[in-house]
Amino acid sequence: MVEAPDPHTVLVTGGAGYIGSHTCRLLAAGGFRPIAYDNLSTGHDWAVKWGPLERGELADGTRLREVMRKYRPAAVIHFAASIAAGESVIEPLKYYRNNVAGSLALIEAMRDCAVPRIVFSSTAAVYGNPQTRLLSEAHPLAPINPYGASKLMVETMLRDAAAAHGLIANILRYFNASGADPDAGIGEDHEPETHLIPRVLFVALGKEREASIFGADYPTPDGTCVRDYIHILDLAEAHLCALKRELPKGSISVHNLGTGHGYSVKQIMEVARRITGHPIPVSIKPRRPGDPPELVADPALALQELNWRPTRSSLERLIADAWAWHKTRHG
Template identity: 50%
Template sequence: MICGGAGYIGSHVAKSVAEAGHEPVVFDNLIAGHRWAVRWGPLVEGDLMDRGRIEAAIREHGIEAVVQLAGSINVGESMQDPGKYFRNNFSISLNLLEAMDATGVKRIVFSSSAAVYGIPEGNPITEEAAKAPINPYGEAKWFVERALDWYTRARGFQCLTLRYFNAAGADPDGEIGEMHSPETHLIPLVILGAMGVRPPVKVFGMDYPTADGTAVRDYIHVRDLARAHLLGVEYLARGGESTAANLGTGQGVSVLEVIGAVGEVSGKPVPYERFARREGDPPALVAAAVKASQLLGWRAERSGIRQIVEDAWRWSGKARREGLYSE
């Protein structure tokens, strides 16, 4: 069961899982997800606050394992409305764990985030680095991770936590892709700015201690990310121990490099506006990516920035032609 499977990353996970011969059942309240993105198995339209509905779905579909991607994802909003983030990240996940326990399903892969590390002491960031979230979004993810640890110890759960860095790109076949509202992620913002669908992208901070002065992040192709979830479910089915692993590439890419890649793919210079640094944005966030490959036999295959941008560009063009941005 893919909770949040109508969303950006969850729909790619559903596709990877289906390609491997499993049947993904999507559980999603469609608050931010899309009916068009559920294509590889049934959709149970429900809210993770509704424990009865989760238990019924688990029983009806004979669920063997759960991937939990559902939740609210806007870090800035979490600073304005922390309650929403503790409810719609932590409380829903706790409710899900209770429903799983009651129905005897004990395998879960959980979407966590680099946000649990806060402002790291250095890069690359290993899984053992201090957990010091600087916003309610990251704190709620960390609360879920702590709860998973106790469900492992006390209730015999097997839990694999995947801490994503920056998910980006789109399905190489063009069937699904990124569609958030509001959009806060850099690559779609640069692309939509270049297409003239949105104003030029805002670059916050040109004076960071990085090679070109702009912030550096670790972008991972959503297809690579999705495959790691499939391998994660298989790892748990083999009896794998509960643990947490970063999902990134180990390579940092700056904001200006992203803008340059979009310029190359589009064939024309990309407009952008310069702004001061935003509070709480670290200069660089780059994953130590060794653990996921050792644990899962996983490798990022499509995560070069040029490939990510090409796939995202193609998807944005298609989404624009089909009127999905005005939905």
């Protein structure tokens, strides 16, 4: 006999990580009890402040079932994953093991413990090279790196598990998460850091000598890659909107989380120079494998169906919040 879930409890895999910790903060502010489940491989125990931390491995079904039976969550928000597209080209099996096999163990544990709902962190990388300027959810799915392929495999597992077991799955395809909530003492802290905005700010902090531009000969207005940057608090908020949306058993929904506006690497560096007052020298390097020239969301469906509005995602706000965080953490 499985006890009924507690509607206010949410199990957050990867809750000690960058996006997970910000989402836990908003969950707690919204009246939920977030339970972070994390092996601390890239996350931090100091980032878990809004509920308990249960240390555990994603692939460990026994441990997952123990935690699910202890807290009886009504939903899982599933962030835990390996996240670097470039690394996935060099170490693909790590991505299939952690992201695919780990998610399989999680979905099986949810089925066995009757946890009815999952919100899954997918990515724009499932689309591969854009065939249209804005990427809608209907764009063909053709990932060009194992990271994107691993996330698409999890989407497929969720689709099949929804149909067979009545699971409700909200798939959220993020564009580039950035910024921080410096007032809450949390922000981006990856080791090694591969994301552009923190790497540029490391130069302003004197931790790095120069910032790298990987490819300045792309078919974009200034030759550098264009991405859609979404403030971490806007992104986190979308998870609450997704959780609150009434959906029938067995249904699956897919939403892009981005702003619909793209900025180039050079534009990011220009704004970072203005905000930090540092000249931020750059060096031009060869293109990285698996990097499409442009990735910009069509967020129309999320705006319409999730009742969600990004309100903090101007480039100035994003970089100013990230700068405030990195100065506290590394300054």
